[in-house]
Amino acid sequence: MAVYVALFVLIAGGAGVLTATADSPEIGFENPDFEVSEGDPIEVDGEEYVVAGVEGDDGAESSAVATIERNVTAEQSETWANESTVEVGDREWRVMITGEDPNEFTLVEELDRQAILEDDSQADNETVERDDGEYVVVTEDGESTLVPVEEYFPTPEERSYAEDDAFEYGDNTATVDNVTADQAVLVWEATETESIEIEGEAIVTIGETEFVANFPDASTVQLSSDIEGYEAQVAQIEQFQQYNSGLTRVLVLAFLSSLLLLGAAFIPSRY
Template sequence: MQRRAAAVYIVFFVVVAIAAYSLTTVAEEPSVSVEGQNYTQGDTLDVEGQAWMVNVSDGSGQLSRVNESVRFTASFANNSTLLFQNGTYRSVPNGSGGGGAAGTTGPATTSAATTTGGSATTPGANATTAPSGGDTNDSAGTRFRVVIANATEGNASAGNASAGNASANASSGNASGGNASAGNASGGNAAAVNVSSFTLRESFDVTQRLQADSDVADTLLSTVNGTQYVRYRNGTTQQLDEYLPTPETRNVSVGDSFPYQNNSTSVAGVNTSGVSLAWEGTRNESVELAAGENVTVGNTTYVAQYGADNSTVTLSRDVAGYQAELADQAEFHDRILGLWGIAVISILAAILIAGLAYLPVRG
């Protein structure tokens, strides 16, 4: 009787296993279809008045275009140095405001330039870095230091920071006579300075000049009471400030042209912390097309799907419908895995019952 009951259970589990396996073989996987426009290599996709070229190869691709109206910006910090190559400016008496660029050719290299609005690989948007101290000269240009009035070292210098009748006179780079509490120049700092121009002051490579001067004994500077001296081979000395030539100064205002990386660049703004430049340029833009993934072009979102030959790509705007079909397909796979689990467990159960039923009985 025990073996007869075991046989019934064995048959039951075998039937269940066969039924589950049969369902896995006859079930049809739901397809994922994308209704949209088909594109091949070299076709053009027009989106919001912009033409994108389609590049397709071996099941991968991208959209590309040349943006010809990109606004790039760069900034120079106060007290940073610039290397001008063949740049000329109108001279401004006493370094006053109002001067502008007479003409510029060639790039300017800066140690404190930061470029935004474009990638670092964009032609014409890169800055060549150099030591910020201004101690490196180039035969093709002259180094200048950016000096913004009333902003050097955060002190109200080279003038008065006043508001109404309250003023703070600059003495030795600091606001003398305490703080101007009613003049918006507290703590000796120019708190609200309206700056519209900056000065470029020539910066010298002292070490290189001394090495090139045969009359100088060595390149070391003797310092006496904080004053640097140059020692000549004949034993005489001279203050370093007197040894160096008078530095050239150039004044630049907002809106003036500026020689920067061969671009048609202008000064966009000046504040107490630095100078900002702006120019128009071109930039290559591209968007990758990954199979089954969303891609946004302009304000339009597409889903990409490649053809069987991997030489065409279909772009569809029905992103929600595509995601729903993917969900149905994932659910189908889950059900198939469940049926396989039922078949395997049923076979194992039948084997186990058969083994237990035919164990030898003692006595």
């Protein structure tokens, strides 16, 4: 009985030592395509990216993330329907298109009549309707006068644009691409920021190339196009975990077997 107990203890001790001293393999790239930190440039397939941020998590590879960005110039367009209201240069305008086969449109300024009235201390804040039209009540020296709205309000500004004409629209220079009886189409080129998020130990496509990411520390990301090498490391880690799990089960079983044998040895005989 003592020999068997010693044998199981020896097995348990060996399994415990192997489990405690074995070093788990980790993902690592000896020669990554890129090893960069925040602010570093990356050129892939002729396109240049910049590392906008790296958020490693000190060993928690699954929660680590990096972001790379690049500026892309793309054509944008906008359609203005006839008689719609648009905002250009911090003012509102009405789009006016006339004719059956037009090649231009006119922007007619939309006056803020209410603001003009409120800014005039001598005028009532509302217009009045009479049988012969609309008026503004203006009071001067205690005497009120009805002024036709056509005379009181300034003449709205008008701006006409033909096809291929360009003008400032927001932060861009827009070109009149096409005008029909129903609408006008504007086009312009704008720079947009394209972002790609890279997660730890995940395969990401940048341009036309696939990379796998690794975070050796909290501020650095490695990118490697050696996908096969990465998959081989993953397989090695899985194999190690299987072996380690098996040794743990051997340790537990050997220990329980020793206790069972010791318990059986002290059971009193019935004879």
